Amino acid sequence: MSLYILSKEKLPAFVEALQAGFRVVGPVRTPTGFAFEEITQADQLQLDYTTTILPPKKYFLPQRETLFKYHTGSNPEGAQSVDVEPVFQDVQPTVIFGMHTCDMSGIMLYDKVFSEGFRDEHYMTRRDKMVIIGIECLHPCDDASFCKDMGTLTAPPIYDLHMTEVDDDYLIDTGSEKGERLLLNYSEAKMATTDHMQRLGRVLSAKWPRFRMRLKMSKDQTPSLLTLGYNAHIWEELGERCLACGSCTNVCPTCFCFDVQDELDINMQDGERVRVWDSCQLHEFALVAGGHNFRESKASRVRHRLMRKGKYIKQVHGLSGCTGCGRCERACLVDITIPGTLNALHDEMKVESGV
Amino acid sequence: MIPNLTTTTTPRAYNGHTSIYLPTIATIEDVHNETELEKIYTVRLPGGQNLGHTPGQFVMVSLPGVGEAPISVMSSPSRTGQTFRLCIRNAGDLTNVIHQLKPGDKVGIRGPFGRGFPVDLYKGKDVLIAAGGLGLAPARSLIDEILDNRANFGRLIILYGARSPAEILFRDALAEWNERDDVESLLTVDRPDEAWLGHVGVITRLFEHIQVNPYHTVAITVGPPVMYRFVVMELLGKGLTPEQIWMSFERRMKCGVGKCGHCQVNHRYSCQDGPAWTYAEALAFEEAL
Numbered sequence: 001m002s003l004y005i006l007s008k009e010k011l012p013a014f015v016e017a018l019q020a021g022f023r024v025v026g027p028v029r030t031p032t033g034f035a036f037e038e039i040t041q042a043d044q045l046q047l048d049y050t051t052t053i054l055p056p057k058k059y060f061l062p063q064r065e066t067l068f069k070y071h072t073g074s075n076p077e078g079a080q081s082v083d084v085e086p087v088f089q090d091v092q093p094t095v096i097f098g099m100h101t102c103d104m105s106g107i108m109l110y111d112k113v114f115s116e117g118f119r120d121e122h123y124m125t126r127r128d129k130m131v132i133i134g135i136e137c138l139h140p141c142d143d144a145s146f147c148k149d150m151g152t153l154t155a156p157p158i159y160d161l162h163m164t165e166v167d168d169d170y171l172i173d174t175g176s177e178k179g180e181r182l183l184l185n186y187s188e189a190k191m192a193t194t195d196h197m198q199r200l201g202r203v204l205s206a207k208w209p210r211f212r213m214r215l216k217m218s219k220d221q222t223p224s225l226l227t228l229g230y231n232a233h234i235w236e237e238l239g240e241r242c243l244a245c246g247s248c249t250n251v252c253p254t255c256f257c258f259d260v261q262d263e264l265d266i267n268m269q270d271g272e273r274v275r276v277w278d279s280c281q282l283h284e285f286a287l288v289a290g291g292h293n294f295r296e297s298k299a300s301r302v303r304h305r306l307m308r309k310g311k312y313i314k315q316v317h318g319l320s321g322c323t324g325c326g327r328c329e330r331a332c333l334v335d336i337t338i339p340g341t342l343n344a345l346h347d348e349m350k351v352e353s354g355v
Numbered sequence: 356m357i358p359n360l361t362t363t364t365t366p367r368a369y370n371g372h373t374s375i376y377l378p379t380i381a382t383i384e385d386v387h388n389e390t391e392l393e394k395i396y397t398v399r400l401p402g403g404q405n406l407g408h409t410p411g412q413f414v415m416v417s418l419p420g421v422g423e424a425p426i427s428v429m430s431s432p433s434r435t436g437q438t439f440r441l442c443i444r445n446a447g448d449l450t451n452v453i454h455q456l457k458p459g460d461k462v463g464i465r466g467p468f469g470r471g472f473p474v475d476l477y478k479g480k481d482v483l484i485a486a487g488g489l490g491l492a493p494a495r496s497l498i499d500e501i502l503d504n505r506a507n508f509g510r511l512i513i514l515y516g517a518r519s520p521a522e523i524l525f526r527d528a529l530a531e532w533n534e535r536d537d538v539e540s541l542l543t544v545d546r547p548d549e550a551w552l553g554h555v556g557v558i559t560r561l562f563e564h565i566q567v568n569p570y571h572t573v574a575i576t577v578g579p580p581v582m583y584r585f586v587v588m589e590l591l592g593k594g595l596t597p598e599q600i601w602m603s604f605e606r607r608m609k610c611g612v613g614k615c616g617h618c619q620v621n622h623r624y625s626c627q628d629g630p631a632w633t634y635a636e637a638l639a640f641e642e643a644l
Contacts, residue, residue, distance in 0.1 A: 067376040070419035082419055082461040086374040112478075117376045117627065118612035231639050257616030258608045260376070264420040271420050273376065280616060288607050289424075289446045292580045294620075304619075312622035 001174045004189040005196050008168050012042035018095050022131065025059055026097035027052060033273040039097070044169035047098045047165075051141040055253035055327065056096050057105050059230075060110055060127060064198065064257070065315050066272045067122060067260070072271055088125050088158035095131040095182075102323040104134050104159060106253030112317045113256055131182065136164035138207045144326030146339050150219050152323045164200060170221040171200045214339040216346045219320060222310035229345040230303070238341065239299025241334045246279030248305065248336070254321050255279075280304050306341055372471050375612045378417050378463025383456055384438055390522055393489065394454055395429065396441045398462065403437030406430075410496035411471030411577075411603055411631045416441065417463035422449045425626070426610040428467060429492045431499035442492035442524065468611040472497050472575055472601060472631050480573045481509035483565070487516045487558050487578025491524045493603055494577045498532075505537060512565055513540040516558030516578075520544055520551050537566065553632045558582065562589040569594030575601045587634055597635035604630045604637075 006014065018024050024039045027049035036051040036056045066087040075081045099107075114123035134155050137147070147153045155162045160179030163170040171192055174180035183189050192200075217225055249255040259278040264271040278285065281301050287293040295301045313321025322338060329337040385397035400406065406414070407429050417423035424447070430439040445454045456462070474497065482501060486494040494513075497516045501508050513532060525542070532540040541561045543554035554561060558578070574595055576586045583602055590600050606618035606625040618625035621640040 068374065072419055080460050082380045082463070084377055084380065084419065084463070086377045088374075113614065114587060118614070119372055119373070120375060120612075120614060122376070205600075256614070258609070258614070259617075260423060260615065262417075262420050262422050268420075273417075273419065273423075275376075278615070280619075285364075286607055288580075288605050289450075290579060292605075294580075294606070307621070308619075312619070315622040 001176075001180065003192040003197065003200070004171050004172045004174065004183060005192045006163075006172055006183075006187055006189040008165075008170060010188050011045075011170065014183075014187035014189075015039065015042035015045060015097065015152070018097075018182065022093045022095045023267075024095045024097055025054050025056070036096070038300070045097060047135055047163075051097070051100075051145075051325065051327065051330070053327070053331070054251055055106060055325065056099055057103075057106060057253050057256075059094060059096060059245070060107060060130070061123060061256055061258075061277075062090055064274055065122065065278045066274050069270070069272050071270050088122055091126050091129055093129045093131075095133060097133045098135045098163075099132055099159075100137050100325075101134060101155045102137075102147045102150075102152040102202065102325040103152075103253050104132065105156050105323045106325075107132065108156045108158045108315065109254050109317060109319045110256060111158065112319060116317070126133070131178065132159045132161075133179075134159040134162040136162065136204070136207075138165065138203065138210070140211050141326065142330075144329040144337070145211070145324065146214040146326060147324040148208075149213050149215040149339070150320055150322055150324030152320075152325075153208075153211060164203060166196070166199050166203050171197070173198055182213065194330075214343075216343045222342060223314055225342065225345055226307055226311045230307075232345055232348050234341065234344050234348055235299040235303040237337055238302045239297055242281070242298045242302050242336060243333055244281050244283065244298050244301065245332040245333065246281045247333065249279040249281055250277060251327040251331045253323055253325055253327070257285075279310070302336070306338070309338065367409035376465070376610065378415070378423070378465050380461050381464045383458055383460050383462060385458055386456065389442060389524055392439075392446045392522065393442055393524060394444075396443060396453075396456075396462075397438045398441060398464065399438045400464065405437070406435055406439045407465060408432060408435070408439070408467035408496075409471035410474060410500050412467040412469050413493075413608075413611075413630065414441070414464050415468065415608070416443075416449075416453070418449060418452055419463060421452045423463070423465075423507070423609075424449045425468075425611065427496070427603075427630075429495050431496045431503065433500050433503035442489070442495075444489050455572070465506035465611055468608075469626055469630050470628060472603075474500055477501075477573050477575075478507045479509065481512070481567060481571050483510075483512040483514070483567060483572055483574040483590075485514040485558060485561075485574065485576040485578070485584075485590075486517075487576075487582040488518060488522070489524070490577035490579070490582075490603070491515055494575065495525060495528070497575060498528075502538070509571060510567075511538050512560055512567070513538065513635055514561045514565070515540070515542050516582075517542070517544050519546045522546050541565070557585070559585045559589050562593070567593050567595075569596075569599075573599050573601065577603045577617055580605060592635075598633055600634035602634060602637065604632060606630070615623055 026045045028044045091186045114120040159175040162173045258275040309322040387395040413425045416426045429442045532538040607624040609615040609617045613624040613627035
């Protein structure tokens with residue numbers, strides 16, 4: 001894999017060339033902020049975007065996804081029949097252009113979740129058609145970001161191409177052969193020289209001081225902090241504030257929990273089984289037959305989300321369950337934040353241990 | 356040693372596809388009215404394929420257009436040939452419709468899923484099974500497996516608590532266990548009727564009637580969530596250690612394959628790493644009971 005250079009003015013031609021073979025998705029400006037949407041013209045692409053309300057996960061795990069179609073009826077002899085046919089939805093060659101490094105970290109987690117153990121072919125067949133082109137973050141999105149704390153300010157190894165703005169050029173690293181082929185076939189990129197590499201090094205090293213740290217502990221300490229703080233007072237306080245609206249999980253780039261529902265056509269014979277995004281913050285999430293709810297209180301549900309983000313996901317998949325993107329903080333109506341919660345927990349535990 | 360918490364089943368291929376969410380369409384061969392609330396279904400996979408489960412595992416049962424839910428397998432592997440049995444309570448939207456099915460009708464089956472009871476670990480031991488209500492159905496898969504390999508195990512003690520005489524499951528089997536001199540079985544009901552002559556009260560009341568050698572016993576308890584706390588207390592009182600106590604965790608499984616997040620108990624997924632756990636494992640989970 002090598003480093004290439006493409007001048008900024010050549011970028012639109014690259015995007016347009018890609019459109020011949022791919023659906024190209026990227027950050028665009030909308031009346032409510034930036035959003036990942038399909039690009040029809042190269043100039044829609046806003047690579048200097050800050051953040052989007054929804055992460056690009058919607059292209060990897062659609063909000064509503066058909067798993068299979070069914071047909072129920074009776075055969076000529078009068079016996080009941082059921083036919084099912086799997087559906088692999090939204091499988092099409094797609095380039096996600098301009099993913100921030102935090103969002104790439106989210107997709108790296110998804111790749112593990114849906115490939116490990118039982119392989120989820122609905123996700124994986126779609127994923128196989130995706131090309132990820134990342135963009136290096138040189139400035140924080142806003143005050144809600146804490147990517148530097150979470151170690152996601154550097155690109156994880158899942159990109160096909162990764163671009164860094166250096167003066168009037170993009171320096172582009174190739175992360176896969178597929179990415180390199182696309183770059184060479186569809187753009188006028190040239191091999192970077194040692195001079196370009198030097199300039200890239202200067203840009204990258206200069207970016208770090210612009211990002212602040214918000215956590216009072218290192219990310220590696222959050223699992224043990226959450227273990228110690230399982231019965232902390234802060235959960236009750238947060239439970240009283242939380243509206244259990246599920247906004248935080250909807251906008252989260254690492255949330256993947258889903259509900260499974262059957263939809264039946266009006267002919268009462270045909271229909272689909274679908275999965276839809278679900279939220280552990282909703283009351284019904286852990287309710288079982290007979291009425292027992294394993295997370296009846298909002299406090300227990302808020303705690304579960306933080307435990308999952310800061311501990312459980314790491315235990316199961318070896319990757320952080322939080323990317324520090326700050327979206328849940330921006331979406332929360334009652335100002336519940338992950339850094340605020342972890343810091344308050346840190347303070348409470350410090351007081352309790354008398355340190 | 357407790358077996359590793361790992362996936363023990365592989366997805367079923369269907370029409371050349373491997374969508375882990377696609378059910379295999381099975382046929383109901385027989386429907387038996389067990390109580391007013393429960394029916395026993397004999398289910399046949401295409402071609403009479405063996406389910407290949409272990410006691411304590413569950414399958415996802417679905418009716419296209421209605422939905423899907425986890426149901427414990429009632430048959431023991433020793434009594435599973437071309438068909439297997441499910442004991443299903445009419446307790447929700449899906450099971451309500453299932454209760455209207457008749458022989459010849461179709462159901463979707465996925466699985467078996469999860470970690471069942473590790474029967475091999477129980478070999479050579481006295482086995483105490485405490486089941487409450489519908490918990491006798493998953494327990495039955497273990498009991499029959501032990502009965503069919505009786506020489507491999509020590510004492511078999513079965514404690515069963517039902518809410519009322521009308522809700523007692525598997526009366527034929529209970530009568531058989533009562534007859535056998537290699538099974539010690541005790542039954543209690545919480546709300547007796549006038550004709551009831553047996554034990555009265557919740558299942559924990561039965562523990563005063565049994566003595567066990569704590570060095571030599573494993574206990575398995577299956578029942579509603581509220582029961583475990585009290586049964587575990589009794590078992591610890593008999594001198595059993597948390598490692599010797601197994602339980603099955605009911606959770607809201609939606610996918611059965613460790614993805615959807617619903618059945619999560621702390622960092623574990625009950626559908627994959629459970630539903631059978633030792634109490635020692637459960638102690639490490641704040642959310643277990």
